[in-house]
Amino acid sequence: MSHAGLYVEARIHADLDELWTRTQDPAQHQRWDLRFTEITHLPRAEGEPQRFRYATRVLPFLTVAGTGVSAGERERPDGTRTSALRFSSPHPLSLLAEGSGYWRYVPDGDGVRFLTGYDYRPRWGRLGAVADRRLFRPLMGWATAWSFDRLRLWLERGITPERALANWITELLVRALVVTVACTGLALDSLPRLFGPFAASLAYLCPLLLTVAVCAALFKAPLSRTPAARRCLRTPPTRACAPRLLRTLENPR
Template sequence: MGLYVEALIRADADDLWDRTQRPAQHRRWDLRFTDITYLPCAPGEPQRFRYATRVLPFLTVAGVGVAAGERHRPDGTRTSALRFSSGHPLSLIEEGRGYWRYVPTDDGVRFLTGYDYRPRWGRWGRPADRLVLRPLMGWATAWSFDRLRLWCERGIPPERSLRYALGESAARLLAVVAIAKTVPAAGPFAAALAVLLPPSPVTPAARRCLRRPPAGRAGTAPPALLATLPAAAAAATGTATATATATTVPEPS
């Protein structure tokens, strides 16, 4: 998988599953999505869904997907897999696939993801993806995972942690501007310091997450469940027959 993010979250596995698998909870902490809505599906079939991301105040890019989860595995881990696609002409992501793993440890749950996608726009899309979108997606995923960790471990609602992040960023920017106006020569040093200083313990930070799988660690490869899912666009319109035998992701209560 092209992108990898891992966070250790000291929380109950059932609570973590609920906050990541139910759309009403998921969209609260994941910076990559503005809305996630489940679509009707027959019992035993993978869960179909629609997603949307507000790129600008006046522009929302939407797509469709299909997902399935294994909540109870013999080794004690949990897994969910998904395939997704977008037909929106302004979406740089044409289609992709990915997975989440929940690995219990003595210190908490290792929550990790691996995913990749095919960019749109041909030869123009590839450099735009490599230079802009892919780094941004990796950062947004890691930042969101730490936001989820703060919610699970410290009870800080995602909406509040976003306010903390915006407030801290504004404070750092104002400090840099004030120093640069007072002592112009110190401006570059102040800017570098504002970037390098560790964030507050209550502010989400992508730097707290692993961005590459540790060497030799098991459980980071795509699960077999991923290969059983039909193409996202076909599944979302009901034109493909699902072959997955895993349980579907639970409907929100």
């Protein structure tokens, strides 16, 4: 594929079996992964790779669906685990036409390095390629990292994905309110009435305080109970290679 693949890694202090379950069970996977609204396993014969259907609600009135095939290696000689998949969407409004990726579970001390690498081919020709490079691909990378941190909070601190989303929305609204109030200068307008003769001297200090408030709202690290993409590694520490398992999977149609 023509674009650089996406990579996200999170270190999660959790039991490997529990992490495996939260990521391989469709009902649990769709709760924490922002990229999917619904994931459903399709019937399969014994020994065949697992086929699945996925759907993503792009807008309240628009849902984009696709199909995929996946396989996992739960027991490997080095103690790691791997899951690989290929996926495609025939929906004409889906920018993502087809792609492939993998998850790796690497035990690391008292935790697990949970990482993914994936890539896809956009549709819509040159327009799609530009939209993907400028908007969709960065958004997909952010959504993956944000979702990985939401999964981490669920496993490490017992914060459910639903609560984590509510925390994120609340913090986002508070930050937006601070920026709005500070930028409109509401506090400065009330100085003469509130402070009388001290208003003139405080008027010099107020712009500085407003600037500090805006900077804090924009750049302060998210609260510990709020998911944040910035907590995840977005560049592989070494050259990342897709697992051999991926080559055994055919493209879903």
